[in-house]
Amino acid sequence: MLLSHSQFRILIFIIGFTAIVADIINTFAFFILKPFCSATIMVYSLSCRNPTLKKYPLQISIGLFFCLLGDIFLLLEIFFIYGLVSFLISHLIFLFAFIKRQGWQWRPKIILVLLPIAAAIFIFISKDLGDLYIPVMIYLIVILLMSWQGWAMTLNPKLKQHRFLGLAVSLFLFSDALIAINKFSYNLSFSGALILSSYWLSIYLIADSATR
Secondary structure (H helix, E strand, O other), X not given: OOOOHHHHHHHHHHHHHHHHHHHHOOOOHHHHHHHHHHHHHHHHHHHOOOHHHOOXXXXXXXXXXXXXXXXXXXXOHHHXXXXXXXXXXXXXHHHHHHHHHHOOOOOHHHHHHHHHHHHHXXXXXXXXXXXXXXXXXXXXXXXXXXXXXHHHHHOOOOOHHHOOHHHHHHHHHHHHHHHHHHHHOOOOOOHHHHHHHHHHHHHHHHHHOOOO
16 A cells, blocks of 8 residues: 555645645646556555455556546647546446446436436537537436446445445536536636545545545
């Protein structure tokens, strides 16, 4: 183990906070710190993994690797579609990990809450998507499924160690919704700090689920 759980938490907070400040003041350091924070979270999931969870920590770490790729691509606007694909792959891997951990859980009450939220987001931005209409719709469907199964794990009484996954997937959905609104519909002032903080807390909690 490189660092303890608490040491990793402190390190991730320091890097993330510094990255957000760098983004606000618009310095080049942000281009280094943003992927560095995500990479640190990925290393945390590997270094502090719970071996009793078998393949689950490795699956989560692979998903986090694609999040890291997405972060790097999204640093430049011209690579947006590559970032979208990277995060799509990460959501598919997380979905796979959740299903392998507990099997597919229907829990209709969860999807009845998530579906209207996802639909409202898509309807709100759909008129401005252009050629990205289908890719964004596919992306939203996948993150919706991932969020569904993540919440199912949180509500599974046999998996109490994963009780924060519901919050994690909700924060991911929230962060992605802000990115979509900011990019396609309205330029939200000071949205960067909110997007980054909710995103990093999300992937930290997903990583943490592999260490308990």
